[in-house]
Amino acid sequence: MAETTVSFVLEKLCNLAEKEATLLIGVHGDFQEIKHELESIKAFLKDADTRAADEGEGGSSEGVKTWVKQLREASFHIEDVIDCYSMYLVQRENYSGCIAPIKKVAQVIKTMKQRHKIASDMKNIKTSVGEIKERSVRYKFVVDNGPGSSRGTTGNESFGDLRMASHFIEENQVVGFESPRDELVSCLVEGTNELMLISVVGMGGLGKTTLSKHVFDNKLVKKHFDCRCFITVSQSYDMKELLIDMVKKFCKDSNEPTPKGLQEMDDITLIAQVREYLESKRYLVFFDDVWKEIFCDEIVNAMSNNKKGSRIIVTTRTMQVAEYFRKSFHVYIHKLQHLSSMKAWELFCKKAFRSEAGNLCPKDLEKMSEEIVQKCGGLPLAIVAIGGLLSTKSKTIFEWEKVRKYLRIELENNTHLTGLMRILSLSYDDLPYHLKSCMLYFGIYPEDYVIKRKRITRQWMAEGFVKNEHTRPLEEVAEEYMTKLINRSLVQVSKDGFDGKVKSCHVHDLMREVIIRKVKDSSFCHLMHEGHEQTMDGTVRRFSIAANPNNVLTSTGNSGIRAVFVFDKGELDEHFMDGLVSKFKLLKVLDFEKSRLNYVPDNLGNLFHLTYLNLSHTKVKVIPRSIGKLLNLETLDLRQTQVRELPKEMKKLTKLRLLPVYYRKYEGHYSMLNFTDGVQMQKGIGCLISLQKLYFLEADHGGIDLIEELKKLKQLRKLGIRRVRSEYGNALCNTIQQMNHLESLNITAIAEDEILDLDFISTPPNLKVLNLKGRLTKLPNWIPKLQYLVKLRLGLSNFEHDPLDSLKNLPNLLRLNLWDDAFSGDNLHFEVGGFLKLKELDLTRLNKLSSITIEKGALLGLDHFRFNNNPQLKVVPQDLKHLENLQFLGFADMPPELVESIDPRKGGEFHSVIKHIPLVLIRQKVGSRFHDYELYPIPTLSNV
Template sequence: MAETAVWFVLKQVYQLLKEEAKLLKHVRKDFEDIKNELEFIRVFLKDADKRATTEELGIKLWVKQLRELSFHIEDVIDAYIMDVVNATHHHDHHGYIGKFQSVIGLMKLKTLTLKPRHRIASEIQEIKLRIYGIKERIDRYNFQFSEQEQGLSIKYPDRLGSLFVDEGEIVGFEKPRDEIVGWLVDGDERSRSVISVVGMGGLGKTTLAKNVFDDQQVKGCFDCRAFLVVSQSYSVEALVRNMMLQFFEETKEPLPQGINMMDKTTLITVARSYLQRKRYVIYFDDVWKVEFWDEIQLATPDNKLGSRIMITTRNLDVANYCRKDSRVQVHKLQPLPPNKAWELFCNKAFRFDFDGSCPSELKDISDDIVQKCEGLPLAIVAIGGLLSTKDKTVSEWKKLCQNLSLELDRNPHLANLTRILGMSYDDLPHYLKSCILYFGIYPEDYSIRSSRLIRQWIAEGFVKHEVGKSLEEVGEEYLTELINRSLVQVSRVHYDGKATSCRIHDLLREMIMRKMKDLSFCHVVDEDDHEQISDVIIRRLAINTSSNNMLRSIENFPLRSLYIFDVLIKFSDYFGSKFFAKSKLLKVLDLEGALLDYVPDDIGNMFHLKRTYSSISGESGVRMMEGFGGMIVLQKLYHVEVDHGGLNLIAELKKLKQLRKLGLKNVQREYGNALCESIEEMKFLESLHISAITENEVIDLQFISSLPQLRQLHLFGRLEKLPNWVPRLDQLVRLSIRFSKLKDDPLKLLKDLPNLLRLAMVCDAYDGEMLHFQVGFKKLNNLYLVQLNNLNSILIDNEALPALKLIEMAYLPKLKEIPSDIYLLKNLETLRLIDTPHEFNQSIDPNGGSKNWVIEHVQMVTIVERVGPNPNSFDFSYRTIRHPRGT
C-alpha cells in the first residue's frame, strides 16, 4: 500500500509537470526534485508492506511516515491546482498563460496567484526536508528493500497439520473425494490430464488432496506417485529432485548416481527418461503462479499411458493455464454445508467433553461462531480448537465471539489461520491490493454491486489506462482476477454471465479490516464505534451510523472519499451544510446508501468531483440543484426528478457529455425535444432509464438520431410508437418497456437487434391481442411478459428465439392456453407461470393435461396460483413440475 500511495502521488506530479508547465516555472524544479526522490524511494518499497506487518517496528514506522508524506504531497498538489490553475482557468478557458494577449490580464493573474505561490513554495521546502529525513533513516537503519531482496524472512504457515489428518477427523469431503478419485482412476486411459482443486485458503484443498493421494484405489492404478508442496517460494530444481526421490523410495529402485548434485537441466532429463514408460500420478500442492506449469511440464511428459497431474491452487488462472497443452478438469471446492460445519466444530471444541456434543447452554453462541466461519474448515478447526482449551461457559465464549478480530490478531492458536488468509493478500500485485482492501469499506455480509465497486476503483485512480480498453473494461478484469484468486465470492450472476454482485468471506474481511487500520486506508464508523478519531489520519470515511455527534466530529478532516451505507442522513442538518462547504478536495462521494431527498447545494463546487469518476444515485428520485452541470465528467446520474427544474435542468444535463448511466423520473411530454437534444450529446451513454410523471403521460423521444454505446434501455410511460432509433441499437443488451400501450406489435422491429439478451414487456406495454416472434432474436436469453391485459395468443416461428433459456409469463388474463410453439424452443430451461388463468394451468397438468407435451423438454416449470375466490387476494400457492429429461 505504501508503494501504491507513492505511485499515485507520482502520477499526479507527472500530470502536473506535463500540463501546467508555464504555471509552474517558479516551482517546477522543486516538483521535479520531489518526483526524483519519490522514484528513488519507490524502489525500496517492494516488500515494505509485507515486512511492516510481519517484522520490525522500525520498518512499520518508516512505512507509516512515508504514507503520511504521500498524503501531504497529494494535499499540496491538489491545493495548488485548485488555487492557481483555477485562477488561470477563470481568465482563460484553456489554462495557458501564453494565450493571454493583454498585459492587464497577466497582471491580474499574477495578483490572484501570488499568495498560493508563496504558500506552495514554503510547503515544498518542508516536503523536501521530510524526504531527506526518510532517506537518512533508510541509511541509518540499513533497510534493504529491493526486488531481489536478500535475507527477507517470511513466516510461511505451518502446513504439516493439513498433511497428517486422521481419516476419522475428515468431515464433509466425501463427495469431492469420490469425484476426484473417479477422475484419476476412470478417466482417459491414454492422455495425460491435469486435475485442479481450486478454492480460497483454508478450504481444505491440501487435506482433500492428501486424502485422495492415500486412497488405496488410487495407489493401485499408478506405477509411481509423488506429493510435492510448492507454495509461493519454490525451486523447480528442488521440486524435480524431491519428486524423483519419492519415486525411487516407493519403488525401491536404486537412486541415480549423483542426483543430489545434478543441475536443473540434468534433473529434468533424468525425470523425463524415467517417466517415459510409467503411468504416474504427481500432486503439486499449493501452486500460486501460472508460469509454474511452463517450468514443471517439461519434467512430466505425456507418455500416453493415462498419467495424471493434480494441482491444488487458490487461483483459477493457474488451472486454466494448463489447458494450452493438457486436458484439464477443475473441481471448485466449496465451503462446508451448515450440518457438516457444525459436525466439524463439535468434533474440535468438545472432543474430550460432553461426549463430543454441544451442551444446550452453549448451542446459540456456538451457532453464531460457526456462522462466522462460513463453512471454512481451517477456521472451524482453529477456533474450535481454541475454544476446547477454554472454560465451557457462555460468558467466556461470547467474549471470543465478540472480539474475534482482536483474537485473530494476537492469539497464537489462530496465528496459522491468519497467515494462511494473509498469504493471498501478500501475493497480489500492488494494483490489486488497493482493490481488495476496498471490500473492507462495506458493512459485514454486504453484497456489493460489481458496477458500483468498479466505478469506485476508477474514481480512486486504482485502475490503470490500457490501450484499446475503457477503464470499466480494465476494472472488470481486475474484479475477475480477484474472483479467480478465490479472494472474492460471486453473489449473483447477470444473464450475460458476468458477476453482478460479489462479497468476501467474513474472516477475510476481518483480516482486511486490520490491514486497513494499519495502512490508514479507510476509517469505518458504525453504531458500535466509540473510538476517538481526533488523532487518526482519515482519507477515506465509511459511515454506517446516523449519529450526528460522530458525523460532526469528522467534518474538519481532509477527506478524499466518503461513503454512506443505508442510514438516514438529512443534508439540511449541520453535517451536510458544513461538511460539503469545506470538502473542496473530495474526489469520491458515494451517497447511494443515504436516504437523501435532495443533492446539497455545494456539491457542484467540489473541485475533484469535476475531474473524477463520480456517481449520484437515488432509487426514489433526487432533486438536483442549479449548477450540477459543472461536474462535466460525471458518469452516473440516476434517478433525477426532472419536474423539479424542468427545462432548465434538462439544459444542465446537456453539459454532462461523459455520462454512462442516466435515470430520469417525472418526465413530461413537453420536455421531449429538449430532452432528446441533451441525450444526443451523451455519446458514451450505456444505460438510459426514463419514467413519465404518470403512467398515462406520453414520453416523446422520437428525435434522437443515435446512441451508439447504449446497452440498457428502460422506458416507463406511454409511447405513441416505439422510437425509430431503438431497432438501430446494435449494442443493446437489455430492453424494458412499461405502460407503453403500444398498438402495433413491437417484436417485428426488435427481432434483428444483434445483442439483445433480455426483453421485458410489462404493465400494459402492449395493447394488442397477439405477439408474433418471427425468425430472429438470436441471442435473447430471458423473456418477461407481464400484465398484458389484452394478449390472447403468442406465435413463435421455427428458428426464432434459438438461445432462449427463461420465459416468465404473469398476469395474462386472456391467455387461456399455453402457446403450442413453445415446443420449438429446444434450449428453454425454465418456465415460470404466475397467476395465469385456471384453464391455462389445466392444459399443462402432468396428470393428463392436453398440452403437457408442449413443455416436456423444459427442465423446470413453476406455477404460482392465487389461492381462494378473491381475485385481489395476495395468497399464492407454488408448485414445481419436474420432467424426467430435466431432472
C-alpha cells in the same frame, strides 16, 4: 499498503508534470526531485510492507512499521499539495479574464499566499522524503524480483504451521469431504489414458490440501499408479530444486535408486532426465499451492504424456491459474465448496469437545457455539483453529462468552489463531497494488451489508483505482478487476444476473477481519461502526460512518479526507452537511445511499475534486445550482430520490458519465406507465459530451428540441426516456441511429393509446437490452435483427398475432418479458429450434392468454419461468412437463383453480406436470402496495 499509497501518488505527480507545463517557479524542480526519490524508495516497498506486517513485536519490526507509516504520511501530504495546486490552477484560470480591479487585487493577494504555501510545503516534503530514504538504509530492504525472491511463503512450513498439519490429518478426522473425495478418486483412476490434470480451487483455509492429500493417499489411488510424489510449490520456489525433489520422491516411492549428478545438470538435461524416468510409468504428481500461471509453462516440458493414464493434481487459490493449465493439459476443475452448516457443526464439535463423550456440545454452550461456527462461514481451517482454541478453555458460559464476544481481538493476538490470519492474508498480500486498494474497499461496508457490484466498482473508478486500458470503458475494466478478485477466491458472489454478471458480492467474515486490520494499519479508512471502536491514529483518507454520523466533524482535525460513506439511518441535519462540505474541501467521493439525507447544501460546488456523488434512496428533492461548479463530477446517482428537475447549470459538467435518476412508486397501485417518474432537464443537455448512462429522461419536457439535442451525446451506452408522444417518432429514431455505442434502450409512451412509431432505418449495432412500453402497430422489423440482444421486454404492444415466430431466432436472447397485453391473442406457441439460449421467460398481465403450447424439445435452456396475473389462464399448461431443465416456476396472482390443480395437498390433478421442477412458488397479493404479498412453495420431488 505503503506501496499502494506511494504508487498512487507517483501517478499523480507524473500526470501533473505531463499536463501542467507551467508549474510554479521553484516548484517544478521540487516535484521532480520528490518523484525520483519516491521511485527509488518504491523498489523496496514490497519488502518493507511484508516486514511491517510480520507478527513479531518490538525491535526491527516496530522500526520498520514506523518507517512505513512515516512514508505513508509523507505521501498523503504530497497528494494534498497536488490537489490544492490543482484547485489553485482552476482559480487562476477563472480570474485571468476581466474582473473588477478591487476584486482582482484581492484575488492576486490570495493566490500569492497560496503559491507561497504550496512552494513552502514542497520544500518541507522534499526534506522529509530525503530523511525517510536515508533511514531505509538502516533496515537493509531488498528489491523484489518476482518468483524465487519473495519474502512470502517459502514452502518450508514451521513445525507448528497450520498448513503442515493439513498433511497429516487422520481419515476419521476429515469431515465434509466424502463426496468430493470420491469424485476426485474417480477422476484419477478412471477415464482417458491421456495425461490429465485435476485442479482443486478455493480460498485459503478451505481444505484443498487436506482433501487432495487424502485422495493422493487413497488405497485405490496408491495401487493404480506406478509412482507418486507430493510437491509443495507456494509463492517462492526454485524450479530446478523442485524438479530434483520430484525425481528423488518418485524414486523413493518406487524403491529405486536416485540418479547421480542431478544437482550438476543444466536445465535441459534435468528436464530430459525427468521425462525419461516417467516415460515408462503411470505416474501421479501432486503440486500443492500453486500461485502463478507461469508455473504451467515451467513444468509442462517435464511432464511426459506417455498415454498410460498418468495424472497431475494441482491445488490453487486462483481460478485463473486453474484455467491456464488448459493451455497444455486436459484439465478437470473442482471448485471446492464451503462446508454445509451440518458438517461445519460436526467438525467444530470434534475439535472443541474432543474430550467429551461422543464429542457432544453441552446444552448451555449450544447457542454460543452455533454463533461461533456461523462466524467461521464453513471454512474448515477456521473451525479447526477456533475449535482447537476452545478445547483448551473450561466449558463454562463465562469463558466461551469471552471468546465469542472478543473473537476479533483473539484473531489478532492469540497465538493459536495468528497462523489462521496469516494464511488468509497471503491471498491479499499477493495482489498487485491497484487490486489491493479495491480489496480494501470491502472493509468500508458494515458487516453483513449487501454490496452491489455496480456501486463498489463505481467507487473504485471515482478513486482512480481503475485504469483506462486502451480506451476501453472504465466499467469494463472495473468488472475485470472484480472478476480477478473473485477468481483469486478473495470475493464471493452473493447473487448473479440472468446474463452471468455479478449483481452483489461479499467477503468471508474472517477475510473481512483481515481486510479491516489492513484498513486500520494502512490508514485507508476510519471505521465508525458498532463493534469497531477505532481510535484516530495519524492521517486517514476516508470515513465510513455506520453509527452517529454527526460526531464525525468533531472527531478529526484532518481536512485531507477524500471519501465519506454514510450507512447510518440517523437524521443528517443541515449543520452536518454544511460542515462536511466546508471542512473537507478535497473530497472525491460522497456516498449517502439509503441514509436519511434530505438536504444538499448550497455550497456543494466548493468540492472541486468531487468525482462521485451518490444520493440514491434518500429524501433529497432539490439539487443546488452550485453543482455546475463540480467540473470533475463523473457519477451523480439520483435513483429513488424525489428530484424531478435538474438545474440548467448541469450543462457545465462535461466529465459527467453516469446519471441514473428516477423514482419508482412501490407504495401505490402498480401501473406500467406511471410506476416510474423520471427527471426534467433544461436546455443544454447536449453539452454533457461524456455522458454514458442517462435514465430516465422526461421527453415531454422539451419535446422534439430536447430529443434533437440528445444527438450530441455520442458516448451514450444506456438511455431511458419516458412520456414519449407519437409525434416524437421520427426525431427519436434519427437520434438513436447516431448512438453507435448504445447497449441499453428503454422507451415508454406517455399514454396507453399513444402509438410508438419506431421505424428505424438502421438500429444501434451493439444493442443488448431493449425495453419498449407502448402501443406498436406491428413488431418493428429491426428487432429480430439485433444480433447481440440478451434481454427484451415488451409491454402494452397489443400484438394481435403471436410475436414469437418473429423473435425465436434472436441468437443471443437470454430473457424475454411479455407484459401488460404485449400480446392480445389467446395462445402462445413455442416451437422446436427457437429461443435456443433463452434462460428466463416472464408472461405478465396478458389478459386474453388462455393457453400455451410448448413443443417437445423446445426451450431446453430455460431455467426460470414466471406467470403473473393472467386471468384467463385457468389450466396449467400441460407442456410444462417437457421443460426438463427448468429450475424455477413461479405463479403470481393466478386464478385459484390453476393453483389448486398443481398443489398435491389439495388433491391437485395436474401436480405431475410440475413435480420435476426443483422450486415452484406461489405468490398471492395481500395488500395494495407493490410488495404486499405472501409466498408459499408447492411440494415437488426435488424439495419434499
